Amino acid sequence: MITKYVAKALVRAVYERVDGDDYCATVRGLRGVIATGSSFEVCRQNLAEVVEEWLLVRVAQHLPIPKLGGVAIRVRRAG
Secondary structure (H helix, E strand, O other): OHHHHHHHHHHHEEEEEEOOOEEEEEEOOOOOOEEEEOOHHHHHHHHHHHHHHHHHHHHHOOOOOOOEOOEOOOOOOOO
16 A cells, blocks of 8 residues: 555656756645655655654544545544
8 A cells, every 4th residue: 555655746746956956846735745856767766765654643643635636545543
């Protein structure tokens, strides 16, 4: 499920060139998710890691996770 969510986030990503050859990426709908890299591919890889970490923080803090492209992350409390 997390892998599908990260894949959807990468599809929604917006990449910009900054400072010459460096890249910066954000994901529409995921507030605070931003990554940079020395190339497009490095930036993309960094963005995938940032999205995964963002998800883990939201789960740990019981914060809502927006649905992306039909993919939803639902966490049930152990009982």
